[in-house]
Amino acid sequence: MKIGELSQQTGVSVRSLRHYEHCGLLTSVRQANGYREYSPLAVETVESIKLYLNLGLTTEQIAGFLTCVLQNKEAFCSEVLPVYHKKLADIDRQIIELSQIRINLLDRIASLTKTEPEPNI
Structure with missing residues (x-):
């Protein structure tokens, strides 16, 4: 099948298919x-790429x-699990970093929107 047909069958752009290649x-x-x-x-290959x-x-x-993975089931490929564990650790680290950034932003917004008390006359 030609690249355009593969693109239609998988919903992946021709440009992405060229990149995968x-x-x-x-x-x-x-x-x-x-x-x-x-x-x-190739359809099965592209669907697997999309999943990952x-x-x-x-x-x-x-x-x-x-x-x-394409030759066996995912469970039989020893290379997959370490990649999953690393990705999960990366995501957990990003969640912690983003949570801290969120707290910092909330604190900054609160400090900027606080109304100043009026002086006593």
């Missing part, structure tokens, strides 16, 4: 006219285990 997540065969030709399995991107993983992280 550049990152080594997706493969195609070049026809004599230079067009990319994807196997029918929606979990907040990077294309680099996905590249580390995608082949294993």
Whole structure:
């Protein structure tokens, strides 16, 4: 199938598909006219990529285990769980940092909106 067909079937832009291929997540065969030709399995590959991107993983992280996941079940790929644990730790750290920033902003807003007491005359 051509890149446009793959894009339609998966809902992923042609630009993103080219990016996935550049990152080594997706493969195609070049026809004599230079067009990319994807196997029918490319749909499953792109759907898997979408799943992992929606979990907040990077294309680099996905590249580390995608082949294993596509050939086996996720539970059999030892590379996946450490990536999940690291991502979860990163998210927990970000939540703590954002919570502190929120508290700082609330304090600053409160200090700026406080009305000054009127002087006693």
